[in-house]
Amino acid sequence: MAFRDDMRRVRAIVWKDLTTERRSKAGFNAVASLGVTILVLFGFALGPDAQALRDAAAGALWLAVLFAGVLAFNRSYQVELDGGALEALLLYPGSRWAIFAGKVLANLIFVTAMLVIVVAVGLVLFQVTVPEDWGKIIGIMMLGVIGLVLLGTFYAAMSSRSRAREVLLPLLLYPMLIPVLLASMEATKAFLRGDLMNQAGAWAQMLGAFDVIFLVATFLAFEYVIEV
């Protein structure tokens, strides 16, 4: 019974966060525009040779998602803090993990929506030809986004309530995300080239293992982080 109650709390938090976002749209528009802007800048850095752009597309895409996504995580707590709502949220009965799960799911939807825009623009700007097994690329991207959002939401619970939050979150988050980034970039790159060496599967497994490990770790640790 308690578990079902917590699931209802998770749903309520997801709904609340997404409704806030849907009504203002300011956060999403800004973050998605930033993602696209970063892609354009990468285009200038790597540019205009079409082959060079195609080779770097996977890396540029993921970095754009990472740089823009990091703003979303702090924001998701900042909205609570501005309204003095975090204390209230903590005072409601129920498990702490329900708060974390709600925030993670809301951020997951937020970042995935941003990813769709960034990928669509990236395909055009970097002149990528969509390969046959595009379904697998979507799978890889989802695994990568899950890792990114899990750790991002977890670290933002601290950084958003500290001084220098803009600096602290990337400083904590980026070194932790190196395996996720590496695996996502390499798997995406392999699929874009047709996966001749059959490497993508190994990277996908690594991503999956990473997601499971940090799913467990962040859920266990969240209670200690949000309490104080």
Add this chain to the structure above:
Amino acid sequence: MTNDRSTFAPPTAGWWPLFGWVSFLTFVFTQVYAVLTSPADRMMGHMQKMMYVHVPAAWVTFFAFGIVLLASVAFLWTEDERQDLLAASAAEIGAVFCALTLILGMFWGRPTWGVWWSWDARLTSTLVLFLIFVGYLALRSFVEDPQRRGQWSAAVGILGAINVPIVWMSVKWWRTLHQLQSDPRSLEPVYLRGLLLNFLAFTLLTVFFIRRRYEAARYERAAEHASQAAALGGYNG
């Protein structure tokens, strides 16, 4: 809060100054011993002697990070603030030795490999470990409340420690060119003795450094506590 008075009492030095002298003299002895007894290497010449600083420094980096992990878990478990201060002290010393490992490695790599840096598994994961240390210490400096600072940095320390083997795996898959780890079988006994002695000396020194930093951290906390209590007008010794 379960902090009793003893957390804020300044620590006693005890035998630690003597321990410090012993470790320092051991360090001097093992360095001189290793340098004098090792012949020039066929391939690297006297550059080989870098091994007696570089490899033990890498070892104590992981040793210090292990202490951060254990003390962080212990802090979350017992809520004894001393464990938090110990973790923070070990992290600072670990970061210094990690930087030393990286810099010495570069000085060795330039004449031996011809490059200052290569993106292989060992180098890259050591660099990432350093960045995780930096993030940990930055977090500590940006948070004032001791309870919050303790719990947050414990969480960051534990997650960082979980991440280190994953980083290593992923970078290893990505690319590898580092020379194989020198294990006792691939190393001439004449080099091995000097290396093992230096492992010992570095470990002793690191324990001493962490202890000194920990004492300083205890004094800082004691002073902080005294000034808070005095401000509240309730401090009576």
